[in-house]
Amino acid sequence: MSLSAQILKIAKAAKKVSYQMALVSTSEKNRALLLMANALEAQQSYLIKENAKDLSVASKANYSKALIDRLTLNPKRISAMADGLRETAKLKDPVGQLLETIKRPNGLLIKKIRVPLGVVGIIYESRPNVTADCAALCLKSGNAAILKGGREAIFSNMAIFKVLKSALKKTKIPLDALQLIESTDRAAVHELLKLDTHLDVIVPRGGEDLIRFVAENSSIPVIKHFQGICHVYVHAKADLEMAYEIVMNAKLQKPGVCNAMETLLVDRTVAKKFLPSMIADLQRASCEIRGDAVTRTIVKGLKQATEKDWRTEYLDLILSVRVVENLSQAIEHINTYGSHHSDTIVTKDKSRAQKFLDAIDSACVYVNASTRFTDGFEFGFGAEVGISTDKLHVRGPMALDGLTSYKYEIYGNGQIRQ
Amino acid sequence: MSLSAQILKIAKAAKKVSYQMALVSTSEKNRALLLMANALEAQQSYLIKENAKDLSVASKANYSKALIDRLTLNPKRISAMADGLRETAKLKDPVGQLLETIKRPNGLLIKKIRVPLGVVGIIYESRPNVTADCAALCLKSGNAAILKGGREAIFSNMAIFKVLKSALKKTKIPLDALQLIESTDRAAVHELLKLDTHLDVIVPRGGEDLIRFVAENSSIPVIKHFQGICHVYVHAKADLEMAYEIVMNAKLQKPGVCNAMETLLVDRTVAKKFLPSMIADLQRASCEIRGDAVTRTIVKGLKQATEKDWRTEYLDLILSVRVVENLSQAIEHINTYGSHHSDTIVTKDKSRAQKFLDAIDSACVYVNASTRFTDGFEFGFGAEVGISTDKLHVRGPMALDGLTSYKYEIYGNGQIRQ
Numbered sequence A, B: 001m002s003l004s005a006q007i008l009k010i011a012k013a014a015k016k017v018s019y020q021m022a023l024v025s026t027s028e029k030n031r032a033l034l035l036m037a038n039a040l041e042a043q044q045s046y047l048i049k050e051n052a053k054d055l056s057v058a059s060k061a062n063y064s065k066a067l068i069d070r071l072t073l074n075p076k077r078i079s080a081m082a083d084g085l086r087e088t089a090k091l092k093d094p095v096g097q098l099l100e101t102i103k104r105p106n107g108l109l110i111k112k113i114r115v116p117l118g119v120v121g122i123i124y125e126s127r128p129n130v131t132a133d134c135a136a137l138c139l140k141s142g143n144a145a146i147l148k149g150g151r152e153a154i155f156s157n158m159a160i161f162k163v164l165k166s167a168l169k170k171t172k173i174p175l176d177a178l179q180l181i182e183s184t185d186r187a188a189v190h191e192l193l194k195l196d197t198h199l200d201v202i203v204p205r206g207g208e209d210l211i212r213f214v215a216e217n218s219s220i221p222v223i224k225h226f227q228g229i230c231h232v233y234v235h236a237k238a239d240l241e242m243a244y245e246i247v248m249n250a251k252l253q254k255p256g257v258c259n260a261m262e263t264l265l266v267d268r269t270v271a272k273k274f275l276p277s278m279i280a281d282l283q284r285a286s287c288e289i290r291g292d293a294v295t296r297t298i299v300k301g302l303k304q305a306t307e308k309d310w311r312t313e314y315l316d317l318i319l320s321v322r323v324v325e326n327l328s329q330a331i332e333h334i335n336t337y338g339s340h341h342s343d344t345i346v347t348k349d350k351s352r353a354q355k356f357l358d359a360i361d362s363a364c365v366y367v368n369a370s371t372r373f374t375d376g377f378e379f380g381f382g383a384e385v386g387i388s389t390d391k392l393h394v395r396g397p398m399a400l401d402g403l404t405s406y407k408y409e410i411y412g413n414g415q416i417r418q
Helices: A003-021 A026-042 A044-060 A065-071 A075-090 A129-140 A151-168 A186-192 A208-217 A240-252 A268-284 A293-298 A327-337 A350-359 B003-021 B026-042 B044-060 B065-071 B075-090 B129-140 B151-168 B186-192 B208-217 B240-252 B268-284 B293-298 B327-337 B350-359
Strands: A098-103 A109-116 A119-124 A144-148 A178-180 A201-205 A230-234 A261-267 A288-291 A318-324 A342-346 A364-369 A386-388 A396-398 A404-415 B098-103 B109-116 B119-124 B144-148 B178-180 B201-205 B230-234 B261-267 B288-291 B318-324 B342-346 B364-369 B386-388 B396-398 B404-415
Touching: A003 A119, A003 A144, A003 A178, A003 A186, A026 A044, A026 A075, A026 A129, A026 A151, A044 A065, A044 A075, A044 A151, A065 A151, A075 A129, A119 A129, A119 A186, A129 A144, A129 A151, A129 A178, A144 A186, A151 A178, A186 A208, A201 A208, A230 A240, A230 A327, A240 A261, A240 A268, A240 A342, A240 A364, A240 B404, A261 A268, A261 A327, A268 A288, A268 A293, A268 A318, A288 A293, A293 A318, A318 A327, A327 A350, A342 A350, A350 A364, A404 B240, B003 B119, B003 B144, B003 B178, B003 B186, B026 B044, B026 B075, B026 B129, B026 B151, B044 B065, B044 B075, B044 B151, B065 B151, B075 B129, B119 B129, B119 B186, B129 B144, B129 B151, B129 B178, B144 B186, B151 B178, B186 B208, B201 B208, B230 B240, B230 B327, B240 B261, B240 B268, B240 B342, B240 B364, B261 B268, B261 B327, B268 B288, B268 B293, B268 B318, B288 B293, B293 B318, B318 B327, B327 B350, B342 B350, B350 B364
Parallel strands: A119 A144, A119 A201, A144 A178, A230 A261, A230 A342, A261 A318, A288 A318, A342 A364, A364 B404, A404 B364, B119 B144, B119 B201, B144 B178, B230 B261, B230 B342, B261 B318, B288 B318, B342 B364
Antiparallel strands: A098 A109, A109 A404, A386 A396, B098 B109, B109 B404, B386 B396
């Protein structure tokens, strides 16, 4: 069978059973999730054996240590993956939720009801646990899932998929509701992106290149989980000790994630007082600082931050620093150069704080807190598919609700339109 | 300036002022809408004079009578357009609405707030009133709008746009928040669809070709207002008199619109009783009937409905009719061939009705009512951008709320992540 025929077959099968998936009871979905969790733990040695094949390819290919670490499965990580499924079983089932009731003068009763999206395609890279996480979230939200992992984790993904499917066989959930594309050819993704009558949404999770490729080539609606160029703005009326703690946390606690800070903005009136020790302490923690002209007059010997720095998601121990004239300039900087992900102001002035909240066009806008809280668990939503940087459908943490749509159920007694 | 530079300039200007638009007060937006309404009425003769240029081109090009009618502006229609703006001024401002409040154990207070999408691109055909309607809806929802009408209405659209802008000059609303693309070259649309850093959403309104072109060429998120292949299913336990009225209404009251019925499904047990007089009366109303094999044994002389008919939006006095074995077959037919727009069951059996509501994957699923109610005004939402056949972001009538996103405003007192 040609690649294109294979992908079409997978998509058709998923679409067909998606109508059944929408009707599966909460208890049956939860039972499936628990069986899947148990199966992952029971098949631990098989999973580690298959994972070793990926690791062997990776080490021969001289992949980075960080990438190899992300790829690695061990008993602890397999248990964590299983526990993730058990946690998803505990989450409230979004399907069937009554969102709104409207009574019309003509007697029509309109109920807005939460329903699954249908068929969800998820394209991701490196970490094999995403296969189990996304399968679980799609299942719980009543969707059929088509998963396409990265080439580097193909043996691990196939093994996890096989174990999950073996558990599904013991349930009433249609097996075709969970699909994995085994081809490692990028052409497979290209084929998938054309199937807009079979897939309802595509979620790319990975590097900028992957996301751009998907956004530019898909005729299926896409929810992008793009970069996080997050800012901390230290306002003139900031509690500078609080600002210090927030900056340290937002930059250093986990620099490689999308909600870490990439640019620090400091109000001119506090820059001389705040920056010297702040920068010294960041440098002591191995963080490279790139400053604008004013910053470089306050702290000597810094590399110059260029226009490109303001637009860069380092995901690393690098921070760009700019001294701004006032709140308006901070807002303009963030809206111009940021990625509309997560930004925070540190200030004791409530009205300035509210102006920042209103004017910053980002998914998550904070006052006096670290940007690192942009996360499904931290918001109380549970596991997430990712952090959406889109404005349509779902913005910020994309959890179970983000995998649903709604429909209107309308009850009449013979109404016709005049 | 090249076409591509012109389009980029428009998009950049719209993006730039979109941040201001998000902060404009409700009273200022309403004042602008009323000034725009008055200006349209005051400039009635200018609008009619410009419209005559489009009509002259149309009549030379031998456009259909229906198209020429849709293009025509007259005093009554101009007043209706102005009244539409006045109605939009009366609608509740969606911006700033508090959607959810979350308190976290660490003391973070998370508010989910409705915000504008940013820059909305609307690409539409023929009726010039869409220029005013869409400008008004985007303005009221705090968005910057980029409008691109059809070539056939270019003089009318430019005239309406000019009048609206002249009214905007008397307000605090930034003029660049309303943009019209004057080029009638399809290349202009193509250029626009690439500008995903400047536009937040594209809404195509028009024929299937236009919508496909946009969906396939846009890297900006698209909300499609696609076809309506709507069904009425007359169940075994239907009140047949009610079914008769609903069928007549859904097919005949306005056959050229997306929520009109295109296919009638009738349960085998009532087909012989129901179909002969139903079909005769539809035929008397000049409606052509195309039947499946069983229908054609019950009523002789009908044209045969083919597989293609089940997938066709006639938008005309044509109806395809199929006799189905039972509810399950009706559901399968509708989910397979329909366009997931609006479908209705006529039945006195409440549990069968609920099964239909649950299993049909459409934006609007009705029991005992005409499909013709799928409409923003009929739902109580007010004016609409269209009826979304997408499942992401907005499904069914797309009114003011559909032109908004949300953001999380998070209040802390120094929280950092552990």
